[in-house]
Amino acid sequence: MNILETQNLTHIFPDDTIGIHDINLRFQAGEFTILSGTNGSGKTVLVKHFNGLLTPSGGRVLFEGKPITANLKYTRSSIGLVFQDSNNQIVGQTVAEDVAFGPENLGLSPTEVKRRVQKALTAVDLSHLANQRPYVLSGGQKRKLAIAGVLAMEPKIIIFDEPFTGLDYPGVRQVLQQILELHHNNHTIILITHELEKVLGHAHRIIVMDRGKVVMDGSPGKVIAGIENYGLKKPHGNVETMTWLQ
């Protein structure tokens, strides 16, 4: 069964610019998918639709076979979105308080909120910083905090929007390690990036977007040969070795 599906999804901005056009995609549970494309190709607009943050101009998004609008709260707790700029996602004055934001919004009991906060912080190895102020954390730690904030909602799918942007080599490795652990723990991963050499070796599937449309979709081995036609740099070497974890 498809965990997530789009049917003829279209988004047109108020100034008539086409964000995405007639997108038909299906995601299986447990898949690790990379969504790639040049700037302005519609990747972020598409994933914002997965989370119900934008209203489609046409078409619809289905989660577990039902339109996401049928139960938006359930959708948002099941599909976590880690934003590109972690600073914009931080709303708490301490690390623990920020992680608790989502579970509190779900109306969970204080005991359950506390349990989820501890679990999420342990998962991203930030427990020792629970009482620290978020703005003093490093870039990699902030990204981990953003992941913890999403993990505390206990989602089935986690979407990462350009998770490696602005991170140094150790930061990228930390975040990548985290993403792989989440995938091994049965989370479905959708990762937006054009830095394919950092992560492609771990993906089952790559979707390439160009000017609001899906232009390539398939296994990395098949897709990689043609990506240069769409403004993406083809990494050197075998697909299996394209990772910064080696």
Place this chain on the structure above:
Amino acid sequence: MAAINIFHYLPGNSVIHRIDTRIKLVCMIMLSITTSLMGRVWDYLFLTIILLLFFWLSGMPVPRLLKELKYFHLLILMIIGIQAFSLPPAPGAFIPIPGFTLAGLKSGLLLGWRLVVIVIICLLFTGTTQISSLRRAVEWFLHFIPGLPAARIGTMFSLTFVIIPLIFDRAAEISDAQKARCVSGRKNPWQRISFMVFPLLRRTFEQADEMAMAMESRCYSEVYRKTAMKTSGYDWMALGFTALVCGFLFLL
């Protein structure tokens, strides 16, 4: 990162940290009103001692906070200076400096002291209260008023504390970027201000927009939820003690 740490929550588990936020909010309002109505040196001295005792109980780092109050020191000195020169002299009094009066100086010192006391009250409140807890308390008080968007006001209230350091960060970044492009070469101060203000406003609004979306994706809703906020006997004791202090100052 902007080094603005003042009026921020400082994690801890002191007796002050543990007071129910609703009670703490009422205590802060009571103490602030009392401060603005007081007028004698002994009143200020008494209240300052009580507040310092609260500070000691809260376990907050007083020297560090005093250091971060440096801009307030300047403001207080200005208030004292202006006040010292603004009162008319008593008839026949000897005035060594033109415009200066002892009564004005005394009045300025009291005004400055009042400001210090109010800042201490705010520091005690913000330093020991989590934003989420403050939001819930504000929501709780406002939800009794029909038609008022309690959840929205509570969130706006709490986000203000979150977004201020970000604005300082952005301002510093924009200022550095403009200095690097020799903005100091421009003589028109209004033009220089506009180069600073407009990008800052644009980026702040963009960030606020993105933040709103991130909150929405984590199931934020403006529907008021009855959250578990319980008061204990200890909270009522804190309220009683504050009422006693305020009452004592009024009666004296």
